[in-house]
Amino acid sequence: MLKHIKLQSLFIASLLIITSCTKDDGEPIHEHEVNKVVLHFTNTADSSTFEVEWELEHIDNEHADHDGDEHAHESHIELAPNSEYTVEAKFYDVGEHDESSDDHGHDHDGDHEEEGEDITPEIIEEADVHHVFFEMVGLSNLTIVSASGDNKDANDFGLNLKTTWTTSAEESGEVKVYLIHEPDTKDGDTRAEFGGEDDVIADFEVHVKLED
């Protein structure tokens, strides 16, 4: 029987074709995302202004990161007690600056001159499907409400692009800024109540204290 198999079967070995065919390099893809949030503060008492920026850390060899997570530069907001501020929020997509291969060792110290693409007008245009939510951690005396002059959606809900922050006693904590896309409702006190998805979550450290 085995002889038969040997005789009758043409057992053809694999053709190990080592082809030299290759594909062209695919274009690098720039991912579109909201990776920079700027809060512009105006003290209503003296009209003094300042800006605090949160930006996703662009990872290069100097900022080598070893947990795969995305990090932002630490952003601090210093506020005075018993004060009121008008805060304007702006959202940006900062592109990946260089797409050439010779920028190895390029100096990126976080001091980006480029503003990137301002997403804020897009948010205003699609007011109905966007909402900004400020979530406070460890801050029991701070209140944040939609300011007059805030952009409104079709149902007259303020988007919270312009808010009024009122401080009282000294305290320290965190404000998490959420840009919510397609929220189920715009009426809520906790992030979970809004539903929808986060386009960006920016964490700001907040210190309410008298200036020395």
Added chain:
Amino acid sequence: MYINTFFKPLKTVANSLFLLATCLLYAQDCNLTLAGKIVSLHDNTPLEAAVVQVKETNQNVVSAKDGTFVIDRLCAGKLTLVVSHLNCEDQIEHIDLVSSTSISIVMDHHVELLDEVIINTDQPNDVAPTTQLIQLTEDEKERYSGDGLAKTIAKFSGVSTLSTGSGLAKPIIHGMFGSRIGIVYNQTVLENQQWGQDHAPNIDANAFDNIRVVKGAATLKYTGDNPGGLVILESKAPSAIDDLFGKTILNTSSNNYGLSLLSSLTRSYGNGTYIKAQGTYKNYGDSRAPDYVLSNTALNENNLSLTVGKNDRQNEWKLFMSVFNNEVGILRSSHVGSVRDLYQSIILDIPRVVAAYSHDVNAPKQSNHHLTTNIQYTRTTAANNKWKFKYSWQKNNRKEFDIRRGEYKNIASIDLDLSTHSAQIDRQWTGTNISVSTGVFAQVQDNTSNPDTGVKRLIPDYIKFKTGSYLTALMKPDRFTIGVGVRFEHHNNEVQKYYKLSRWNDQNYEQGLGKYVTKELYNQRLIRRRMFFNTVSLQGGVLFDVSPSQQIGLNYSMSQRAPDIAELFSDGLHHSLATIEYGNPFLSNESNHKFVLDIAKKRGDFQFNISPYLNLGKNFIIIEPIGAELTVRGAFPVWEFRSVDATFKGVDIDLLYSPTKGILLKNNTSWIEANETTSKEPLISIPPLSLQHSIVVSPSRWESFSFEVNAKKVFRQNQYPNHNIELDIVEDRQYVTKTVDISTPPKAYHLVGANLKWGPYDFLSSKVNIYLSVDNMFDYSYRNYLNRLRYYADEQGRNVVLQIKFKY
């Protein structure tokens, strides 16, 4: 369903039960003789081996070569004859017998596509002759024609589905899915399984006459890397007669206000040439769970296929072309922002988004286009020697749309083009008690990701070359069937992949992949890497006829599988699964040693098949959650591929019992357990114990009516790995740590269904069948462990399906 290899169709069993019945009770003339002749409707040729049964007396006769039959010792009175012929639909004739007479019966021979005059490429048992090949009857295949392929075959023991919501399902056989299951249509392997778990096979099973399932790697003719099993779809060439026939099936379903229509038309000629056109249209709205609408689960599909061929003894050829297009909505609530939303979904009972019922497919959704052409030519040079050449081209485009903002709103997040060319030459030689098949093949596959998505490539661009050869032999010494096979494959992949620098550094890829870097961008690295894999697969099986009614089979296979490109390099966020998926570029060949034992027995009214199996996997590649990763959009669970040594053991049991004529009890049981061999840690996504029972009643009083009640019990999966994630959320202005339970399987469930069948009835010049079926009759709310969207919503509730089938 019938178990093809071992037993003749059930009706033979039923018929033989009451051979001793007699008509002596009648005080009438009981010495009448009925003679007859059975001919084909189309060409008046006599039909041999048709079974004619007299219902009243349970007499059976088989028609002779010239189509004639004689039944004697009949009493005068009304008689019902049931005429059946292989692959034909049963035909019923009423006769009022007064005196001995002679009749002529014309049978609709349309569905009989297996003509012995024609040398067909695969006889039913040819695919895996030493195993339990299971096959859907035409009736079953048509009844489930509105469901996808995976759901259709999940009625068998050992087969289940891995689904993503209600619209996308992949078959699971013996606990394995994806690349470990081969889907072979027209003897060509379907290419698109490499694209991840949330992707259903892009094939319309309605384009084929036959659906068969092989559990285990019992054949190496088509693939060598499918230890799970094969799903084989094929169509037989029609007889070489002048004929025009077709069918149209209309399905309507109450749960999703769905409609599906499929139609086919075949024209055959006396010289063997034929042409067949077939189309399927499906339009399903949102599915509904008992308590709410599963928003955005609508589905649209339209498929067309055309076959042209010649059925010839010496030179047979076939050209098949098909287009498959679908658009599948992904449950809106499953499109979550981050682990926090996932946590909310898990603790809430109802989905986050429940909108009004709709027929629209909105983002998130998948849109798939699959184009196939294949051509085969078979030349028989001598009675025992056959050559076959096959070529196929498959072009597959998959787009996934997420909910996006602004200018990207209507742009897909994933847009992949896969193009595959395959060619194969086979030779088959048949001797006395032996047949040997051998072949060589080559394949080139090109995958391109559209860079305009603005989202990093989930699957990198690559070109893959595959070449190989196989040899299988089948010997049939007395009472034994012995099959052996060997297959070699050589893979040559050239992959170019962009890595984000954060991932690159995190995984310390510089060390292993640094030498392949061809481009360094500000925060990305491009590698170009050629990877070779060689695989060998072996298979051996024995089937022994212990007695005419009992068989024992043992099959062993050693199959090696080269890792898929997705397993090596996938990289990206699946919004619809709320997961970040990472490949592992250092994976090597996986090998599986699989043993399947089949014990089958038929004893009169009772038959069973018990099939225990064991699979020992080395370097078995799995994807599991490994934690969460923080992005600008929040934290997402990370699923990463890794390889483990795995042990699968299980048993499939099928029982059939007919306590009395007209009643059939069926039961099938599937049990499987899969662990990592060393740590004994259970594997993820393994089907829990399940039982399916049904009772079929076909009262002899109403011959064309049957009624079935079925029940399915699926137990809770108690063997599962723990991959829960810890998450900090803010409550009352303070961080609180919560456990996101993504591991615990849902509780057991029990579903009851029923169906009624009427027909066939004559209607104008066609035959009409009507089915009415109810699934999940009691509108039971449940969740399925093997649905990756189980965190977000319940499964579909009650569904009433009305099917009308015309054959002409």
